[in-house]
Amino acid sequence: MEYNFQSIEQQWKKYWNEKEIYKISNNSDKPKCYILDMFPYPSGAGLHVGHPLGYIASDIYARYKRLKGYNVLHPMGYDAFGLPAEQYALETGQHPAVTTKENITRYREQLDKIGFCYDWSREVRTSDPRYYKWTQWIFLQLFHSWYDRQQQKARPIKELIAIFSAEGNQNILCPEADQPVFNAAAWQSFPAHEQRAILMKYRLAYLSHAEVWWCEGLGTVLANDEVVNGVSERGGFPVVKKKMNQWFLRITEYADRLLGALDTLDWSDAMKEMQRNWIGKSNGAQVRFALANEHAIEVFTTRPDTIFGVDFMVLAPEHELVPAITTREQQEAVTQYQTYVQSRSERERISEVKQVTGCFTGAYAIHPFSGKQIPVWISEYVLAGYGTGAIMAVPAGDDRDHAFAKHFNILVTNIFGDHYNGENAYSDKQGTLTNSDFLNGLEISVASEAAIKAIEEAGIGVRKVNYKLRDAGFSRQRYWGEPFPIIYQDNIPYTIDEPELNIPDDLRTLPVTLPEVDSYRPGPEGQGPLANISEWVDTPAGPRETNTMPGYAGSSWYFLRYMDPHNDTAFAGRAATDYWQQVDLYVGGTEHAVGHLLYSRMWTKVLYDLGHLSFDEPFKKLVNQGMIQGSSRFVYRYKNDRNVFVSQEQRTAFLERNNINTGKQALENNFDKLHVDVSLVDGVALNIEGFKQWKPEFATAQFIPEPDGQYICTAEVEKMSKSKYNVVNPDDIVAQYGADTFRMYEMFLGPIDVSKPWDTKGIEGVHRFLKKLWRLYYDVQQGWQVTNDEPSAEELRSIHKTIKKTGEDIERFAFNTAISQFMICVNELTALNCHKHAVLEPLTILIAPFAPHLAEELWHQLGYETSVLDAVFPAVEETYIAEQSKKYPVAINGKTRAELELPTDTTQEQVEQAVLADATVQKWLEGKALKRIIYVKGRMINIVV
């Protein structure tokens, strides 16, 4: 019997299912290991060969850890709320729940074919009310909490109220700038609605009338990380800033902790750096520049040392001070400029970054030290959303300020002496200052500190840390998401668990379930579809919140739910989270660098602060798998006769025959380049008959082939996508070669973190290997081959070398080299004609994480009743690997000149003697003075002359 992967795989899948081999308990004496994949959004397109790459890697690692004696949690679920299902519902009227369920079924079928060891009894779906009950519950915790900056942790809002009642807010700096200080008496005198308005400015989940990204195309607002290059990440629709009443998460309060803890995480530098940049911490000072009238401009600067180089100031065009300070003469120009800025979309602004525009307000600020008059301008290069929305411009030290000064003929004060050449700003942070009063002659780094000190002493500013990170928008005007457990009573939002709310008890319980709707069209005035269902919206106390939560809500804590997925009294029991702790290994793509991964970290920290968890970082180690790209194929269609297809190399000759000028652009001008389905192409040779049948329009196609009769396509690497006809479905690969071959081939392709195009060709090599492995156990003629003979030294050496190497390789995620080692081992054992049980048993265990079905079959053929997954990863016996002697290359000054066989335990002195006794070496050394002999044990010998 040849290696029959189809029946083997079918049989063992059934066995695993029936015996519930992968079901994992929260009670075990074994050490725990939590290995997690980023759960997928179940899209309608299904999986292509790129998707399972990370899943296979984590599956191998999970199986390996099991063999190493760990209790391994390795779950899977679905990020089931999301925009595409709702967009689809808008087009077809199909309920998102229905399409989502269908997609999940399809995903599950595809995943099951690959043989993963997921504990499906722990599956989670974010759209399941039993799940989002706890997403809503966490929202309640966020709402009922504030961030204590002194203790650097979230605390219950009750404790804040107690502090306010006792001492007001003078010791509790408000995260929102416009909150005046009050004392205890004042607090108590405030009416209830005013107290609630103040508390809202402290809550970690808060309602605010603030600028958000509005996307008309999607009919909803988006979070910062969902806007890429001025368009929506999904769909690529334009976005605009709009002031709206929206829920936010106060993630900015966690900026410093999110930043600091990055150092403790085992993530790639690229990933950490992305988060650092997104958080964007910068140190500097906030300085107040008084104007001639009663106003003053607050600026943030990272270069307080350059304060004497301030030649002008710039406000963001939207800055609230602009109307107040603009002079009568400049009024018209300023209004005109503001209108111009507003007319420009985010995308235009980004694409024309280098243009210098601006307008003088007519106002002058007074330099706090020199008293100099400083003109105040507005310009779009100053962003309203960063710092204070105003800058002190130092053209001598900043490129943009310099360009602005040159463009508007503003005189530049040189504060850097010879460093500044009048042509370009000097933005280096080294050198001494000139023209700077009390900072003259100081090194820049020293001057910076001196300037901050002077600023603070003069009472015109303070040392300040600034972040780029913004609070995260948490409202979406959509249907297919978690409803908020919020009801508005007298226009004030209350959570449904608050006693102040006058509602019957049955409205107080979670989850607040998503109602059925007739239409997925948006509600009135930019509201979501839920606003249309008055019977759901209206409660005895007032209307419900009609927005839903964003996609990242459910995915910010799902890794916790897997620990205790069926718990109905908590998001996860404390015993479960204490047992499983952090995710030991998280595998997924880089696309979630600043979204999901940041939000998950924040939520974990909040739950930790509030005492619900014993750890405050969710993902200890993160591995990013690369993308598997598609390899597209193209045919060339003649534009003058759309029935004629010309093979790649024949195009120029074809044009010549038709008397067409073959200039530079000729090929592009005369041929359409069409994607052709990769399955219709063998390498680059087109299957002509298949092509004709592919689409009706090609049925009568004519071909101008190469001289050998083949039609040759061109190839390009692109993203794998349906529209490019380059999608390879894992189902097809599994059907043809089996899941085990598919798994191994994806890993054999190269390091998991590198992106590469899919190429089915090389899969034969891996498949051959599995067939070879099979033949170590079975012979087609003679049947079962395994004997109980004593293994030879050579056989033991081969298998133990492999145990050692593959164990190390799996630990460091070098699955490709581990597979290479298997191939070497099987080749060696085949050459030795080894069919011995004592050798094949450990080999079966080693191979099990990679080719679980085959390993299971072989394991039972070896005579075991239990699953190979319950076996123990074999230990390395170093004595079998150690060599008696070794051939050393002998180099003279680094150049190999001879070879010498020496026992492995040879000492330096013995080596020197042996080397000098060697005839070849003696010949090379003639007439040369020997300096020393370097002996690197097990590696090489080098003679220095």
Place this chain on the structure above:
RNA sequence: GCGGAUGUGGUGAAAUUGGUAGACACGCCAGACUUAGGAUCUGGUGCCGCGAGGCUUGGGGGUUCGAGUCCCUCCAUCCGCACCA
């Protein structure tokens, strides 16, 4: 522009600490068995050279007995951020 990474045969790639560069596989070449091969097996395969030998890890320089690996510099490609004060 800033930040991060990568650069090794025809191809995917190995080389864990500086120690025989190119393991393993694809592809290609030759051969065996075959009616046949897109099956299987064996051998060969970095480049130049008949050969001895020489050259070779993006280019240039450096440290070292010895560099793919460390340092400097330049170039190319990919990813992320981008008027962030």
